[in-house]
Amino acid sequence: MGSSSGSNQLNEEEIRKTAIRRHLKGENPKAIYTDLERSKKWFFKWLKRYQTGQDDWCKDQPTAPLRKPTQIDETEKQRIISIRNRLESQRFAQVGVSAIKWELSKLGLPFPSDRTINRILKREGLVKKNRLYTERGRVSVLY
Numbered sequence: 749m750g751s752s753s754g755s756n757q758l759n760e761e762e763i764r765k766t767a768i769r770r771h772l773k774g775e776n777p778k779a780i781y782t783d784l785e786r787s788k789k790w791f792f793k794w795l796k797r798y799q800t801g802q803d804d805w806c807k808d809q810p811t812a813p814l815r816k817p818t819q820i821d822e823t824e825k826q827r828i829i830s831i832r833n834r835l836e837s838q839r840f841a842q843v844g845v846s847a848i849k850w851e852l853s854k855l856g857l858p859f860p861s862d863r864t865i866n867r868i869l870k871r872e873g874l875v876k877k878n879r880l881y882t883e884r885g886r887v888s889v890l891y
Contacts, residue, residue, distance in 0.1 A: 764794045764806045771795060820860055820868065827857070828868050836874075 763784055770780045771791075781791040797805040831851045835843045845862045852859040859865070869875050 761806045767791060767794060768798045768806075820864060824860065825868055827852070828860075828865055829872055829874070832869060832874050 763786075767780050767784055767786070771777060777791055777795075778788070781788055794806070828848055831848050832843060835841045835847055835851070841847070845865045848865055849859045849862075866875070
């Protein structure tokens with residue numbers, strides 16, 4: 749009958765509160781964290797959180813970043829897709845990453861990396877195989 753992670757979490761919060769209570773009573777920090785079998789870094793982390801004055805100082809905070817650095821804005825994504833579609837509708841127009849970046853620069857807009865643009869095009873199903881190539885190699889246009 750093992751304890752659930754929820755009760756372990758509650759127990760950990762109680763240990764944090766106990767450490768801070770003991771500190772507020774004037775007990776030596778080293779005696780507190782040694783007695784609780786925690787590190788010096790652990791103790792001062794929770795003391796610093798307590799000193800913020802927030803009610804939920806003893807609760808764990810999420811460690812995941814608020815924004816993924818590789819995640820592209822939805823409007824930028826739609827802009828890339830619309831440029832690609834517009835280029836494809838023009839006869840003999842280049843439709844690759846360089847052409848998309850050129851169009852974005854003409855509009856005075858920043859553009860993501862080549863890899864990011866390719867990733868967007870692939871996810872949206874806009875990457876098409878070149879018809880001049882077969883699976884085994886290039887088809888000669890001279891014969």
